[in-house]
Amino acid sequence: MDFRIEDISEEEIDRRLSVVEPLTDSVRQLVDAVIRSEVSDERLTAAKDRIDEIVADLREQQRPGSFGTPYTKEFIGMPWGNAAVGARNAVAPPLHVRRSPGLAECEMELGAAYEGPGGCVHGGIAALLLDQLVGEAASTDGLPSFTGTLTVKYLRPTLLGALSARAEVTGREGRKTFVHATMSDADGVTVEADAIMICPKDFELPTGDALPPPADRRLDR
Numbered sequence: 341m342d343f344r345i346e347d348i349s350e351e352e353i354d355r356r357l358s359v360v361e362p363l364t365d366s367v368r369q370l371v372d373a374v375i376r377s378e379v380s381d382e383r384l385t386a387a388k389d390r391i392d393e394i395v396a397d398l399r400e401q402q403r404p405g406s407f408g409t410p411y412t413k414e415f416i417g418m419p420w421g422n423a424a425v426g427a428r429n430a431v432a433p434p435l436h437v438r439r440s441p442g443l444a445e446c447e448m449e450l451g452a453a454y455e456g457p458g459g460c461v462h463g464g465i466a467a468l469l470l471d472q473l474v475g476e477a478a479s480t481d482g483l484p485s486f487t488g489t490l491t492v493k494y495l496r497p498t499l500l501g502a503l504s505a506r507a508e509v510t511g512r513e514g515r516k517t518f519v520h521a522t523m524s525d526a527d528g529v530t531v532e533a534d535a536i537m538i539c540p541k542d543f544e545l546p547t548g549d550a551l552p553p554p555a556d557r558r559l560d561r
């Protein structure tokens with residue numbers, strides 16, 4: 341796991357987010373517009389050329405590999421490339437997760453980019469988002485957990501649109517944490533999942549005087 345420390349203040353985090361979140365949002369709009377656009381082929385081709393120019397511009401300075409999850413010295417995580425919650429990742433809906441001990445919840449709006457069966461959420465997307473949520477719930481005690489096993493049951497089709505999701509820790513056994521999660525629409529639960537989350541053997545969080553104890557650490561924002 342990447343525990344790169346980037347010692348910046350909360351104000352600096354907010355400043356950076358105020359730049360990248362609107363950019364990522366525009367890219368989300370772009371993805372949605374490309375899926376649903378009915379303009380002429382000529383206009384689609386012209387759009388491609390303009391997008392290629394923007395890509396070339398952004399590629400002038402690139403981080404190698406992935407974004408990773410840098411942490412501040414106070415252990416505030418910045419998982420901005422994450423596929424479910426990343427502030428710089430247009431693939432992420434994004435989920436804005438609220439956490440309390442043993443619990444993670446969020447609301448989301450899933451549009452055309454998340455389609456599986458016509459008009460419905462792709463099953464893999466539901467699994468991705470619930471996987472993130474079970475990870476967040478299991479990690480609310482300050483220790484990271486990897487998904488060991490995720491069992492997903494699709495109860496009925498999940499229509500694209502406004503949805504909510506919830507994950508709750510149901511038990512702990514040594515390094516294993518058991519989590520139950522659901523995704524719901526206005527009529528109730530559409531998908532449920534059970535996860536066995538595992539804190540890797542020999543895993544040690546960075547320690548130091550500047551760091552709060554694990555239980556008090558904020559693992560991301």
Ligand SMILES: CCCCCCCCCCCCCC(=O)SCCNC(=O)CCNC(=O)[C@H](O)C(C)(C)COP(=O)(O)OP(=O)(O)OC[C@H]1O[C@@H](n2cnc3c(N)ncnc32)[C@H](O)[C@@H]1OP(=O)(O)O
Nearest residue numbers: 471472475476479484486487488489536538539540541559
């Ligand atoms: C601090 C920062 C963190 C921030 C996080 C913020 C939120 C992030 C949210 C992100 C969310 C995103 C989420 C993601 O995307 S997580 C990414 C997807 N998951 C992975 O890539 C995990 C890959 N697998 C591994 O790394 C290892 O296999 C793990 C760590 C899982 C176990 O390897 P380890 O060597 O440690 O295990 P052990 O052999 O000592 O066994 C220990 C116990 O566990 C039991 N067991 C083992 N494997 C499994 C299994 N697959 N299912 C069920 N149970 C299993 C085993 O029987 C034993 O039980 P017992 O005999 O003791 O009863």
